[in-house]
Amino acid sequence: MMPDLGKYAAEVVSAYAVSLGLLIGLVALSLRRSARLRDALRQVEDRQRKTNG
Template sequence: MMPDLGKYADTVLSSYIVSIILLVLLVLVSLRAARKARAELEQVEERRRG
């Protein structure tokens, strides 16, 4: 199924791997930031309620 990339196979495959790793890291960082923001918002709302 993989196309013949010839002498560029290592470069192309390593670029794909790096891109996938960066995308996964970006998703994880985004999820962590969202969780932190949600927790801070809940604290603010709790203080506001009483």
């Protein structure tokens, strides 16, 4: 399945692993920030509803 990478196999595989790790980290941080912002927006909207009655 995997192509023959010759003497650079370790470097190529490690580069793919680092890239994949960074992508996963960015997605995780984005999802976490999205959840925090959604909660903050919900709190602002709730306060606004209470004020406007």
